[in-house]
Every structure is written in C-alpha cells, then in structure tokens.
Amino acid sequence: MLKKGLFGFLALAVVVAGAIGSYSSTSSRPDLYGMLPSKMMPAPDETIMYDDGGLFRVMIMDNLDRYWAVQFVPDSLCSLKAGLTAIYVGGGAPFCSFFVWEDLGGMPLEPPIYTDTFTAASYPLWYASVLSPAYITADTFWIGYWLPNAGFPDPEQDVPACDITGPQGWSMEAIVRPGWAPIWGSFPGFMDLGIRAVVNYFKPLRDVGPTAVLSPGDSVYCDSTYPIQGRVENFGQQTETFNVRCEVDSSGFVFLDSTKTVNNLAAGDSVDVTFSTGWQVPLVDAMDYGITITTQMVGDGDPTNDTLVDTTSSECLWIRDVGPTAVLSPGDSVYCDSTYPIEARVENFGQQAETFDVRCQVDSSGFVFLDSIKTVSNLAAGDSVDVTFSTGWQVPPVNAMDYGITITTQLVGDAVPANDVLVDTTTSECLWIRDVGPTAVLSPGDSVYCDSTYPIQARVENFGQQTETFDVRCQVDSSGFVFLDSIKTVNNLAAG
Incomplete structure (x- = not known):
C-alpha cells in the first residue's frame, strides 16, 4: 500500500x-x-x-x-x-x-x-x-x-x-x-x-472489528422496510468467536438494538451479519439515523477499530390523497316538499395532514338545486370527517324525480384524482293529499224579491296537493220541493 x-x-x-x-x-x-x-x-x-x-x-x-x-x-x-x-x-x-x-x-x-x-x-x-x-x-x-x-x-x-x-x-x-x-x-x-x-x-494478535454497513444505504424511504446488515473482519491471526451489536438510533431514541454471535471466524476472513430482516423507517421526513456496529470480543488487542458508525437519511415520498367515501344524507328516497340535511363523509388516504375544500352539488335534469363548498381543516392522515353542506334542502313537489348528489374534494397535488368524486342519487316520492270543497254561496244573497230572477253561483277550492278535475252539484229546494238541481264540471283546478 x-x-x-x-x-x-x-x-x-x-x-x-x-x-x-x-x-x-x-x-x-x-x-x-x-x-x-x-x-x-x-x-x-x-x-x-x-x-x-x-x-x-x-x-x-x-x-x-x-x-x-x-x-x-x-x-x-x-x-x-x-x-x-x-x-x-x-x-x-x-x-x-x-x-x-x-x-x-x-x-x-x-x-x-x-x-x-x-x-x-x-x-x-x-x-x-x-x-x-x-x-x-x-x-x-x-x-x-x-x-x-x-x-x-x-x-x-x-x-x-x-x-x-x-x-x-x-x-x-x-x-x-x-x-x-x-x-x-x-x-x-x-x-x-x-x-x-x-x-x-x-x-x-487478536483483533476483530466492523468494516462496513451493507444495508441500508445512505438514504431510505419513509414507511419502507430494510434489512440491517454489516460486515465484520478478523484482523488478527487466530480464529475468533465474538458478539456483534448493532444500534439504529436518532435524537436519542433507539429504533433497533440487536446482538448477533459470529462463530469461528478465521484469521483474515470477514463475514456479513444480518441484525434485522425488516426495519421499518418511521414516517418522518429528512431524519438522520445513526447505525452503530460494535464488535464485543474480550481480549481485543486494538479497541480503536471495534466500532463503526454510519448514517442514513429518510426521504418521505408523501402520498397526498383525499376523497369522499359516503353520502350520509339524504338517503335513497325523499318525500316531496320535505326538508333534509345534505351531509357527506370525506377521508384522508394520504400520509400527511391536509386542509382542502369539498364541493357538493344537488341537481336534476340539468337544474342545480344546491351548490355548496365547505373547507376541511387539518384532517390527519388516515382520518375521516363528516361535512354538512346544508341543514335544510326542501324537496320540490315533483313525484318520482331523480336527484344527483355529487361530492368532490379539491386538494391541490392530490396523487389519486380518480377517487376525488363520489356521485349518489335520491328519488322523490310525493304522498299527495286530494281535497276539494265549496267555500261560499256567492249568489243569491240572504234575501230575494218575489218574481225576481237571480243567478245561482258558488265558490269551490282545491285544498289538496295536485291539480284536480271534478263535478260540483247545486240544489235549491224548499219544504221538500226542488226548484233547481244542477251539476257543473270544474276542470284542472290547481292545488291551492
């Protein structure tokens, strides 16, 4: 050399x-x-x-x-x-x-x-x-x-x-x-x-020590798994059996502490030692981890080469991903002219807390009945939250109408846009009340003059919830004798 x-x-x-x-x-x-x-x-x-x-x-x-x-x-x-x-x-x-x-x-x-x-x-x-x-x-x-x-x-x-x-x-x-x-x-x-x-x-004459950290390398990915391996060598001139200890730590916290025994390592030889087959990197970005390998042999003639320290740094390839998972209200059907809250659930599928907007639209046949945007703040990774877009959406009085409910998360940098939109439907059902009736006799009044002529008129009303066509009968009688018996048809009288 x-x-x-x-x-x-x-x-x-x-x-x-x-x-x-x-x-x-x-x-x-x-x-x-x-x-x-x-x-x-x-x-x-x-x-x-x-x-x-x-x-x-x-x-x-x-x-x-x-x-x-x-x-x-x-x-x-x-x-x-x-x-x-x-x-x-x-x-x-x-x-x-x-x-x-x-x-x-x-x-x-x-x-x-x-x-x-x-x-x-x-x-x-x-x-x-x-x-x-x-x-x-x-x-x-x-x-x-x-x-x-x-x-x-x-x-x-x-x-x-x-x-x-x-x-x-x-x-x-x-x-x-x-x-x-x-x-x-x-x-x-x-x-x-x-x-x-x-x-x-x-x-x-007797001298062993670590020479290399084989795995992991200089950098590791967050939430990934790596074997922990090192190489030790017998620098002396006789076969040795000894323990080797490996510690993985950061900021005083020990993530791995493993001791293995190397048996009968011949003079001049080296051996690779596996301390763990699967160390999982924590979800902390840019964290430095110390990897310390120490040979532990009684009588080692050169303690200065018994310890090897290496480092690896974490890199988190953060997955940013949020999306709606359910429409909570209304359900599959609604009653006409009734009021319902509009609610949905969204989830953070990613690996970091997120703040984002969520939009809800309720529409039918191209007409939008509700368009509301709410902000979800600091939703932790893996958590979900229920979002209320309206406390009172009133269903129009139209029977058998399908309404689309579209929930959309709006996160800049979302890695999986395919799960950002959820579409659900609800169908209206009208329990119609059919009710018509007379409300007043308009003519004649309370008294009439003999041998005079008067129109016979009355007012009827549709008290129900749909347009109606029906007959109305009028009788004028006294002491059992009927002076007028007339039936008229009322066509398409609207509700109310």
Missing part, C-alpha cells in the same frame, strides 16, 4: 510558513504506540513514499558533497526494514553513505541510529539499503544518504532524483550536518526527494 503525505518542519516554521503552510499527521491507531512488538504481529511490507513517482534530476550548479534526507511519519508502530534511494548516476557509480535518524523538532537528530554504505544504482533503478536488525518505532524518523561530488562542473553529474510537481514536502539537504535546509528553498522548483521507507506495521 502506498502512503503519501506532508509533514511539518517545526524548526523552520516561522521562516517558511508563508511558503508551505502547516501540516500535521496523527496515527490511525493511536493506542498501538505503547504496545510491545511481542504482543503484536507484523503486517505485509508497505512502502511509505511522498514523491509522486515522476522523478527528475536535481539541477546542481556546484560540485559540493551533500547530505539528502526525507522525514517519515508512520501511521503506527512499525519496523523499518529498508530505505529506498533513487539517484541519477552520470558516470561511474558513486560510493555513498546511508543514514537513519530519529526526529527532534522536525530535524534529524544526531548522531544517526543507523549507518551503512552503498554503491548507488542509476534511476529508474532504486537501491535498497536493508536495516539489520530492523528499527522498531512509532515515531517520526528520517532516511537519507551522502552523495559525493554531485553536480556541475562534475562531468559525471551524479545527482538526486526528485519530483517537480505537487505540494512541497519535507525533503532536506545539508552540506555540513546538521545545517539542514529544505530543498525547495535551496533548489527552487524541486519538491520531494526519491527516498522511500519499507516498513512492517504491527497489528494485534
């Missing part, structure tokens, strides 16, 4: 901060610094490098001998096995010295903790200086070399390899130790030297 970074040169911070900024590095496993190598196991070799791999000759305009060095900051406890150096050899291979220093305030600490000599290989070959024994450290260290008679006017031009792109790193040069200076200051345009460190990072 390749590691690339920038590290602070504390001794020159005041002088060069404006040019390079400030950098820092912390271990990814800080608890490992204090552990003995005997309690650890080595990982595969890794190369720590800061150059970008595209190296060029450093242009040197003198032939002075120089020391060249790079500062390294390991992630955690490791053994330094070798140093790699890249030098452009112009003629005969130069005889060089190899050094490893501890760090003191961002400078190589004299004397070196390791020295050796080597004959340089010419880049693109790298020369590996192997430390024997390996240097075990968790702290910053330096690797460098001494290159004799490098540069112009030496015709051989034996010079260091260095990159010329990227951020300026912490590569140093010195003519006399410890007179170190950054190479980008001494040789403008050059950045990181071609010097690398081959290390073995150590890790605990």
Whole structure:
C-alpha cells in the first residue's frame, strides 16, 4: 500500500510558513504506540513514499558533497526494514553513505541510529539499503544518504532524483550536518526527494472489528422496510468467536438494538451479519439515523477499530390523497316538499395532514338545486370527517324525480384524482293529499224579491296537493220541493 503525505518542519516554521503552510499527521491507531512488538504481529511490507513517482534530476550548479534526507511519519508502530534511494548516476557509480535518524523538532537528530554504505544504482533503478536488525518505532524518523561530488562542473553529474510537481514536502539537504535546509528553498522548483521507507506495521494478535454497513444505504424511504446488515473482519491471526451489536438510533431514541454471535471466524476472513430482516423507517421526513456496529470480543488487542458508525437519511415520498367515501344524507328516497340535511363523509388516504375544500352539488335534469363548498381543516392522515353542506334542502313537489348528489374534494397535488368524486342519487316520492270543497254561496244573497230572477253561483277550492278535475252539484229546494238541481264540471283546478 502506498502512503503519501506532508509533514511539518517545526524548526523552520516561522521562516517558511508563508511558503508551505502547516501540516500535521496523527496515527490511525493511536493506542498501538505503547504496545510491545511481542504482543503484536507484523503486517505485509508497505512502502511509505511522498514523491509522486515522476522523478527528475536535481539541477546542481556546484560540485559540493551533500547530505539528502526525507522525514517519515508512520501511521503506527512499525519496523523499518529498508530505505529506498533513487539517484541519477552520470558516470561511474558513486560510493555513498546511508543514514537513519530519529526526529527532534522536525530535524534529524544526531548522531544517526543507523549507518551503512552503498554503491548507488542509476534511476529508474532504486537501491535498497536493508536495516539489520530492523528499527522498531512509532515515531517520526528520517532516511537519507551522502552523495559525493554531485553536480556541475562534475562531468559525471551524479545527482538526486526528485519530483517537480505537487505540494512541497519535507525533503532536506545539508552540506555540513546538521545545517539542514529544505530543498525547495535551496533548489527552487524541486519538491520531494526519491527516498522511500519499507516498513512492517504491527497489528494485534487478536483483533476483530466492523468494516462496513451493507444495508441500508445512505438514504431510505419513509414507511419502507430494510434489512440491517454489516460486515465484520478478523484482523488478527487466530480464529475468533465474538458478539456483534448493532444500534439504529436518532435524537436519542433507539429504533433497533440487536446482538448477533459470529462463530469461528478465521484469521483474515470477514463475514456479513444480518441484525434485522425488516426495519421499518418511521414516517418522518429528512431524519438522520445513526447505525452503530460494535464488535464485543474480550481480549481485543486494538479497541480503536471495534466500532463503526454510519448514517442514513429518510426521504418521505408523501402520498397526498383525499376523497369522499359516503353520502350520509339524504338517503335513497325523499318525500316531496320535505326538508333534509345534505351531509357527506370525506377521508384522508394520504400520509400527511391536509386542509382542502369539498364541493357538493344537488341537481336534476340539468337544474342545480344546491351548490355548496365547505373547507376541511387539518384532517390527519388516515382520518375521516363528516361535512354538512346544508341543514335544510326542501324537496320540490315533483313525484318520482331523480336527484344527483355529487361530492368532490379539491386538494391541490392530490396523487389519486380518480377517487376525488363520489356521485349518489335520491328519488322523490310525493304522498299527495286530494281535497276539494265549496267555500261560499256567492249568489243569491240572504234575501230575494218575489218574481225576481237571480243567478245561482258558488265558490269551490282545491285544498289538496295536485291539480284536480271534478263535478260540483247545486240544489235549491224548499219544504221538500226542488226548484233547481244542477251539476257543473270544474276542470284542472290547481292545488291551492
């Protein structure tokens, strides 16, 4: 694995901060610094490098001998096995010295903790200086070399390899130790030297931990169901059986708390763990849920990697849907000239409270007898409410008339318009009262003159509820003798 970074040169911070900024590095496993190598196991070799791999000759305009060095900051406890150096050899291979220093305030600490000599290989070959024994450290260290008679006017031009792109790193040069200076200051345009460190990072003998939350993903839909799954790995070197706990929580409320046992997980292997096959997301939009997976193994050598925290956010695809469900009044039939309330029931089929208008029309044969709009306020999801459009609709005195009652909800953004309209009918039935009768004798009056002539007239009335045709009889008599007996027909006398 390749590691690339920038590290602070504390001794020159005041002088060069404006040019390079400030950098820092912390271990990814800080608890490992204090552990003995005997309690650890080595990982595969890794190369720590800061150059970008595209190296060029450093242009040197003198032939002075120089020391060249790079500062390294390991992630955690490791053994330094070798140093790699890249030098452009112009003629005969130069005889060089190899050094490893501890760090003191961002400078190589004299004397070196390791020295050796080597004959340089010419880049693109790298020369590996192997430390024997390996240097075990968790702290910053330096690797460098001494290159004799490098540069112009030496015709051989034996010079260091260095990159010329990227951020300026912490590569140093010195003519006399410890007179170190950054190479980008001494040789403008050059950045990181071609010097690398081959290390073995150590890790605990017993070490397990979660590596991923597999499900759910970064976002979930409200009211949907998801499995809760994570992956755990055995980083150690022996088979382990241990518990794994998963919590799903938000704002202090725990929605899921599940512990599963992983049995006989071999060293280096991983396994997927299902904590729940169906976690249902609450109906709350834009809610962040923390998913915390923790391995619980007694004797775990690295507790810093026992917990993994991930998050998922809810997204509610709200269904907005309201509609009428019933005409409550009037019923299937009504009586002529009677009064009825007009009432209906509406329901919120959606997933959020709604405020909306409801319209009711009562009509027959194109004539509208009632047109009323009412507002329903804050009807909760899943609830219904009864709406009164009129407390007294009077049925016309027309028998066997069908009246349509149309209820329509009017919600902007309704997702299901097909259920917004309900049509019902009611039919009129007239229980007619048929009643006619005379009300007055209009002529003659209370007295008449002998041998005089008078018209015989009377008034009749239709007291019933429909137009009537009927006969009316008049008799004039005295002492059993009938002087007039007449029958007349009254045609189409309207009610009243």
